[in-house]
Amino acid sequence: MKSHIEEEINSIKEKVLYMGSLAEEMISLSAKILNERNQELCSQVLEREEKINKLQMEIDETGVKILALYQPEATDLRTIMAATKINSELERVADQAVNIAQTSSFHFLKEIPIAPIYEIPKMSSIAQEMVKQSLDAFAKRDVELAKSVLEKDEELDTLKSKVFEDVLDLVKNSPLKAKQFIDLILISRNLEKIGDHATNIAEDVIYMVLGKDIRHHAV
């Protein structure tokens, strides 16, 4: 039979993973809004955001409850601290996805053809993959998987710079459409931020498993 604290820790982990799956869906939906100009998906993004906001508060509450009731130590303590931090990262991922969905809807509404920037869908799938892998690493307590997330961050960075260059060319050629083009830069920044949050999650996982803080290259 499982102890109470084990049950509570499992429940907080399940909530974090559910929150992660919602966040992943939000990234994929927001990409669809831009790529397929399917504006109806916007409400689906917002529904998930609401769920995520509720989960964020529940997870924090459960974390504090476990700390107060069971005074966990070592691995259990680190797991609660990691869950609390991952919780806050995922809420920010959701915010970024909402920004992308809203900016993309605007494109659709204005019926202006979006620029042929192939980097953005690519950035979106990398960002989504990073979030997925960081949560898999959390579920499986897999340090190697967490480390592989960290490596992908650079790829996003390169693509982001590429978007900026492409957009500059577009703006110079059609300055009157500047708003639509600049929006693509903002979307690329949102996606870069999602990658940063996934990186933070991966670092939290490594801390949870090894008890080592590898942030800021302090190995």
Next chain:
Amino acid sequence: MKSHIEEEINSIKEKVLYMGSLAEEMISLSAKILNERNQELCSQVLEREEKINKLQMEIDETGVKILALYQPEATDLRTIMAATKINSELERVADQAVNIAQTSSFHFLKEIPIAPIYEIPKMSSIAQEMVKQSLDAFAKRDVELAKSVLEKDEELDTLKSKVFEDVLDLVKNSPLKAKQFIDLILISRNLEKIGDHATNIAEDVIYMVLGKDIRHHAV
């Protein structure tokens, strides 16, 4: 005589406040780089970032240590949780300030006159004020002061939209300088994000004092 746990909690609070003062300095320095085109200040921003990164790890470590050693309850527990969260917000404030400093240095290097956007210095001083007040609220456990931070967020939002409009006009008139102008939009987004982090800090303070989670309007 103070108990051990009181001493530890005071030490974590002092570290958070020191980190906050460094973050405030970074915001003000990064604004100066853009306004006065004083690129030499960039290294001062980076020096402070390094200190903040170290403090972030120290504060998290102290937090976990206090939880493990003293099993704090109620207010003490909430104070540790708040300190841990504020810690992470401040590190992100620092990241945004570094981005501003770097983007602004680029302007300087290229010796291209910056656009006459008056909203950006205004945004910068509001953002800095928000960070300052949210930390004062933390130090004094002042819920009213924390609430006043939340009200300022809208002002930043309005200014951000104004920057976007101004920049669009500039780009349409001088598309060849698009890069410099678009950089101003990115800086305004960095400043908006700093305001978001200050808002999060203020919410953490309210939770710490009242034990009530007011995020997502869940009063």
